Amino acid sequence: xxxxxxxxxxxxxxxxxxxxxxxxxxxxxxxxxxxxxxxxxxxxxxxxxxxxxxxxxxxxxxxxxxxxxxxxxxxxxxxxxxxxxxxxxxxxxxxxxxxxxxxxxxxxxxxxxxxxxxxxxxxxx
Numbered sequence: 175x176x177x178x179x180x181x182x183x184x185x186x187x188x189x190x191x192x193x194x195x196x197x198x199x200x201x202x203x204x205x206x207x208x209x210x211x212x213x214x215x216x217x218x219x220x221x222x223x224x225x226x227x228x229x230x231x232x233x234x235x236x237x238x239x240x241x242x243x244x245x246x247x248x249x250x251x252x253x254x255x256x257x258x259x260x261x262x263x264x265x266x267x268x269x270x271x272x273x274x275x276x277x278x279x280x281x282x283x284x285x286x287x288x289x290x291x292x293x294x295x296x297x298x299x
Contacts, residue, residue, distance in 0.1 A: 179247035179269035180240060186267070186274060187237070187251065190229040198226075203273035210279035231256050238262070245269055252285055260285040 177185070182201055189198035199222075208221040216224065232253055239250040247267045254260055262282035268275050289295045 177272060178242060179245055179267055180242040180249075182269050182272070182274055183247040183249055183265070183267040184237070184240075186277075187235040187249070190232050191234050193229050195222075195226060195229075201274050203270070203275045206273075206275055206277075208277050208279075211281055213279075250282075 186198055186201055189195070189201070202218060202221075204218060206218040206221065208216040208225065213221075213224070233256050234254045236252045236254070237249050238252060239248075241248040245268055247269065248264070249267070250262065250264045252260055252262050261284050264280040264282060266276075266278040266280075268277075
């Protein structure tokens, strides 16, 4: 029996925290694509070349919200970096036949938020 999309998504995030490339490679399909505000449908090889090195600076993930619907898992998480910085992202994972075939990342904000509560900033970044 294959794992649920949410279980596979959680395992991928844990592989980043554990720096366990063998585990994440086993979870990701050959036809995988990764999209974020900086990346448009990267293939599997390009994803590992560009994104995997970020695992070195990631200490842990705390899943804030999780939801699963059909072949998709949705997670909002906070990352603790080795530098002490924290930030929040949202991701949508698509799983077919027990393998991750797509990830969409929506960048969040720093924790704590840089903009004072109840205010707006026109500055990007």
